[in-house]
Amino acid sequence: MAVDPFAELLRHLRRNANRTQDEQAGAINAASGRATMTRREVNRYENGANVPTDHTLGNIALACGVPLEPLLREAKAARARRREKNKAEDLDDVKRRTLLGGAVIGAAAAAEPWGRLAYALSKGSKIDPESTGVLIDHAARLHVDELNESALSLQSRVEAHLDAITAALPRAGAHERALTIAAGETAALAGWVAWDLGEHDKATSYYGVTSECAKKAGHPPLRALALGYASYGAPNPAKALEMLSQAAQDVRGRGNATAAAWALGRYAEEAAQSGDDAGALRALDQAKFAYDFADHTSEQAWVRFVTPYRMDSLTLSVYGELKRQELTATADSAVERLGGELPESGVVVLGDLASALLRGGDVDRGAYVAHQFAAAAESKPNTMGRQRAQAIAAGLPDTEHDLASHLLTFATL
Numbered sequence: 001m002a003v004d005p006f007a008e009l010l011r012h013l014r015r016n017a018n019r020t021q022d023e024q025a026g027a028i029n030a031a032s033g034r035a036t037m038t039r040r041e042v043n044r045y046e047n048g049a050n051v052p053t054d055h056t057l058g059n060i061a062l063a064c065g066v067p068l069e070p071l072l073r074e075a076k077a078a079r080a081r082r083r084e085k086n087k088a089e090d091l092d093d094v095k096r097r098t099l100l101g102g103a104v105i106g107a108a109a110a111a112e113p114w115g116r117l118a119y120a121l122s123k124g125s126k127i128d129p130e131s132t133g134v135l136i137d138h139a140a141r142l143h144v145d146e147l148n149e150s151a152l153s154l155q156s157r158v159e160a161h162l163d164a165i166t167a168a169l170p171r172a173g174a175h176e177r178a179l180t181i182a183a184g185e186t187a188a189l190a191g192w193v194a195w196d197l198g199e200h201d202k203a204t205s206y207y208g209v210t211s212e213c214a215k216k217a218g219h220p221p222l223r224a225l226a227l228g229y230a231s232y233g234a235p236n237p238a239k240a241l242e243m244l245s246q247a248a249q250d251v252r253g254r255g256n257a258t259a260a261a262w263a264l265g266r267y268a269e270e271a272a273q274s275g276d277d278a279g280a281l282r283a284l285d286q287a288k289f290a291y292d293f294a295d296h297t298s299e300q301a302w303v304r305f306v307t308p309y310r311m312d313s314l315t316l317s318v319y320g321e322l323k324r325q326e327l328t329a330t331a332d333s334a335v336e337r338l339g340g341e342l343p344e345s346g347v348v349v350l351g352d353l354a355s356a357l358l359r360g361g362d363v364d365r366g367a368y369v370a371h372q373f374a375a376a377a378e379s380k381p382n383t384m385g386r387q388r389a390q391a392i393a394a395g396l397p398d399t400e401h402d403l404a405s406h407l408l409t410f411a412t413l
Contacts, residue, residue: 320356
């Protein structure tokens with residue numbers, strides 16, 4: 001029997017606060033001013049054996065720093081499910097349901113956040129504007145936090161928020177489209193985090209739900225986001241180019257300048273690696289032109305990572321692969337932009353800068369930057385850094401054997 005969605009929501013709230021069940025009981029007692037809550041009762045709430053009273057929910061909301069009204073609504077729905085024995089989240093029941101254009105979610109997927117989201121997308125009713133705004137704003141904040149947090153620390157928060165939106169979608173009413181878009185953005189980030197942690201099948205499932213959200217909301221830029229992320233794991237360059245070409249089509253139009261710059265920049269990167277010099281340079285010029293009109297801080301929530309540093313990274317990658325004479329000037333500009341303090345996205349820039357210099361023939365300078373990259377990547381490890389470590393190691397001269405060995409080891413972690 002599946003755990004009730006409200007019980008899972010309470011569990012995620014506790015985990016998001018980084019507490020054990022004992023610590024959660026203590027926090028609730030601190031909020032109420034009375035030592036009446038126990039670990040056993042917290043466990044009963046999280047297993048679905050009991051539903052907190054409205055008074056207790058007030059203390060839980062205070063202890064976890066979340067709004068009370070959504071908890072009250074979810075508790076009411078949970079009590080109704082208990083009374084009517086309507087096990088909406090029972091795995092056998094979910095398996096029998098046809099969702100989102102005929103896709104059936106199996107038992108394993110139904111237990112995961114993307115499965116619950118897909119189920120919620122097939123329903124609809126009402127939710128108040130204030131709660132909608134809270135959910136949408138938090139989805140945006142997660143994309144900002146992605147610039148500063150590791151995938152491991154971010155994963156539980158992203159999946160917890162995806163659960164919160166999932167719980168709200170059946171009552172979205174007039175806010176269904178806005179919440180569906182926020183759900184898609186959150187699912188895409190969950191996919192990227194999963195991919196960063198090596199959970200590739202899970203990432204694919206999240207990207208699939210993001211595309212379904214795009215279809216349901218009539219919002220093509222969401223599909224572009226899923227395709228752009230998924231392109232990093234494409235089985236071959238031709239497939240990556242196909243995905244990125246579609247992504248570029250999906251972000252045409254006003255309000256999508258940053259998204260267009262990223263999709264076109266990624267296309268240029270893949271085209272350069274596949275040997276299409278003309279296509280790569282054409283796409284890179286289009287990406288730069290789009291970015292001239294972009295504001296990555298005020299467009300869609302998910303474009304926050306497309307900083308000027310990230311555009312430097314894409315440009316360096318293309319020029320280095322093609323051995324263009326513009327590489328030197330671009331490298332100088334990128335180093336100047338990085339300045340004395342390395343930003344979070346600077347690890348990727350250093351990696352592309354080192355690779356570009358090595359491919360372009362500036363071996364001494366490339367080796368120097370490679371040493372800087374190695375130190376930065378170890379302090380802020382992620383999949384993007386590991387990929388670049390492997391490429392840098394392949395381009396280092398024989399005199400840098402120790403560094404090359406170190407980078408290859410790092411790339412396999």
